[in-house]
Amino acid sequence: MTTSAGPGPDTAVRVLLADDEAMIRAGVRAILGAEPGIEVVAEAGDGHEAVDLALRHRPDVALLDIRMPRLDGLRAAEELRRVAPGTAVVMLTTFSEDEYIARALDSGVSGFLLKSGDPRDLISGVRAIAGGAAFLSPEVAHRVIAQLGGGRLSRAADARSRLEPLTAREGEVVALVGAGLSNGEIAGRLHVVESTVKAHVSAVLARLGLRNRVQLAILAHEAGVVERGPGLSSGDPGRARPAE
Numbered sequence: 001m002t003t004s005a006g007p008g009p010d011t012a013v014r015v016l017l018a019d020d021e022a023m024i025r026a027g028v029r030a031i032l033g034a035e036p037g038i039e040v041v042a043e044a045g046d047g048h049e050a051v052d053l054a055l056r057h058r059p060d061v062a063l064l065d066i067r068m069p070r071l072d073g074l075r076a077a078e079e080l081r082r083v084a085p086g087t088a089v090v091m092l093t094t095f096s097e098d099e100y101i102a103r104a105l106d107s108g109v110s111g112f113l114l115k116s117g118d119p120r121d122l123i124s125g126v127r128a129i130a131g132g133a134a135f136l137s138p139e140v141a142h143r144v145i146a147q148l149g150g151g152r153l154s155r156a157a158d159a160r161s162r163l164e165p166l167t168a169r170e171g172e173v174v175a176l177v178g179a180g181l182s183n184g185e186i187a188g189r190l191h192v193v194e195s196t197v198k199a200h201v202s203a204v205l206a207r208l209g210l211r212n213r214v215q216l217a218i219l220a221h222e223a224g225v226v227e228r229g230p231g232l233s234s235g236d237p238g239r240a241r242p243a244e
Contacts, residue, residue: 012039013130016057018050018076019065019092024115028063028092031119038126047071047079054084060130063113065092066100074104081108088129093140108212111135124180131182134213159223162208171225173200177213178220 015032017040019025025043032038041057044050047064048071054062062080064073071079077089088110093100104112110129113122117137125135163171169190176186183201187194201213210216220226 012037013061013126014039014041014057014059015126016040016042016044016050016054016059016062016087018044018047018053018062018068018073020045020068021065024065024092028122031122032126035123038123045069047073047076050076051079051083054080054087058084059087061110061126062087062089063092063126064089066104074100077104077109088132090125090129090135109214110212111214112140113137114139128180128182131184133180133182133185134177134217135180136214136217156222156224159219160225162219163223163225165207166204170200170204173197174204174216174220175225177201178217178226180217 015038017025017028017032019028022045025045029040029043032040041059042053044053046069050062050064050068051071062077064076066073068076073091077091080087080089089108090111090113091100091104091109092113092115094115111125111134113125113135114137117139121137125137128135163174166174172190173186176189181189183194183197186197190197201216204210205212205216208216208219210219217226
């Protein structure tokens with residue numbers, strides 16, 4: 001998965017917001033606009049406009065509604081992956097759109113956020129994804145996992161068995177990816193250089209046959225190995241923990 005390298009430490013996170021409901025756009029813009037270091041640089045009412053504006057403004061993060069006219073969020077995400085690979089895509093979803101979430105996992109998205117979720121999740125998610133991490137609000141993660149079929153215990157056992165061949169260090173990286181940490185944050189936690197973390201993540205994705213960090217985060221969550229961080233948390237399924 002190709003994502004933005006993220007803004008520098010003194011640069012605001014540039015966000016594109018796309019939703020066909022003006023009230024939703026206004027609410028999200030108000031939340032993000034009040035947060036230091038985050039700037040909404042463009043707004044779109046449909047998928048085609050979102051792609052055009054992304055090419056013009058080159059945002060770090062694009063927040064896309066899954067269901068939009070002309071070009072829906074899934075197809076817009078695929079187009080952005082092709083024409084603006086430096087822009088990380090986050091899907092804005094509702095509980096009534098579960099069937100779209102599974103499809104979006106194959107569209108190269110970096111995260112999912114509930115429109116009705118806690119505003120702190122929105123802020124944490126934008127910051128995490130701008131830094132190169134994957135982010136799923138816990139409510140979305142649980143619904144995705146519930147869609148995967150099979151009993152919870154059997155899924156957990158299968159997930160743990162898939163992770164068993166990994167080295168101890170690779171296992172640590174997986175746990176921190178699941179928590180929503182970026183490569184830089186993982187490097188700081190493990191006291192290694194960021195290029196080493198990137199190599200570990202790439203090797204793990206290839207070995208496990210996963211396409212992106214979001215799928216790896218879900219696997220870590222299923223296996224119950226998620227470390228405390230700004231994204232998924234196995235210890236508190238109702239809330240995403242803020243970055244430390």
